């Protein structure tokens with residue numbers, strides 16, 4: 357399995373298993389089949405509501421797969437951005453996952469919510485970034501890293517503008533930015549920025565997720581990526597599947613991919629995507645598919661007279 361080296365010298369496996377919307381009753385089979393297939397990286401988050409179930413599976417799995425061989429990521433939810441709330445949130449995640457350290461902890465969104473709010477329903481549920489600046493949340497993340505309970509820290513859904521501001525005050529630079537990335541959302545600005553600043557990108561929704569792209573630069577709704585004729589043609593050429601092409605496309609650019617599945621056959625299929633090598637012509641064809649599409653457009657944070665807007669959330673980087 358390909359790895360990418362982070363500034364701490366640690367190596368993040370290029371392929372991980374996503375767990376958003378993985379129902380508790382399907383988690384055991386999903387994680388165990390992923391480990392059997394060769395995955396060593398699991399992407400979690402407190403807000404997915406399934407960390408306790410994942411923890412129970414990991415406890416069993418450690419008999420066969422030692423903790424040190426696995427890479428576990430989790431994410432700080434928006435309601436714990438106040439510096440005094442970061443360590444308690446991380447402690448809860450560690451307890452739920454049954455771990456004494458995480459390999460990577462991310463600020464899930466550059467959005468602050470009041471303590472206890474999962475998703476905002478009124479203006480009162482929000483805190484502004486003036487009230488809880490990202491740099492103060494980051495300082496608390498750095499404290500967690502200094503304690504050794506997270507080996508690497510990073511962010512998710514941060515524009516390069518927000519990353520630039522963070523880098524100007526950070527004692528520990530963010531190792532990773534986890535963002536939506538697939539052929540309809542190629543994130544060229546982020547890719548160039550990440551190379552320059554030694555930040556590893558992780559692609560979420562690498563298969564186009566289950567939803568349609570809601571926001572596109574071209575104002576149209578594209579067909580599901582897994583059924584795109586050009587992706588299918590490339591897959592046929594290599595004797596592979598569309599999902600494998602989408603995963604190989606990311607890894608070829610040194611981007612971590614975290615496809616989610618709870619279906620053992622698909623989990624194995626996706627793993628084989630990490631062994632597929634696309635050629636320059638395949639990459640040229642896929643490069644043409646970019647349309648600034650977003651499946652996860654953060655709209656949920658822009659409702660109810662929110663201080664957050666589509667514009668200030670993404671800083672115009674689509």
Ligand SMILES: NC(=O)c1ccc[n+]([C@@H]2O[C@H](COP(=O)([O-])OP(=O)(O)OC[C@H]3O[C@@H](n4cnc5c(N)ncnc54)[C@H](OP(=O)(O)O)[C@@H]3O)[C@@H](O)[C@H]2O)c1
Nearest residue numbers: 374375376560561562563564565599615616617618619622
């Ligand atoms: N940081 C963030 O804000 C953020 C946002 C979204 C997601 N994420 C992370 O990124 C992970 C991946 O994103 P995602 O779950 O939204 O989307 P995704 O991985 O692009 O797509 C998942 C969907 O594709 C299906 N699938 C998986 N493999 C397949 C295959 N080989 N053929 C056909 N269908 C296949 C899955 O179905 P089955 O499960 O039924 O097989 C599921 O419905 C998440 O699980 C989560 O860990 C992070």
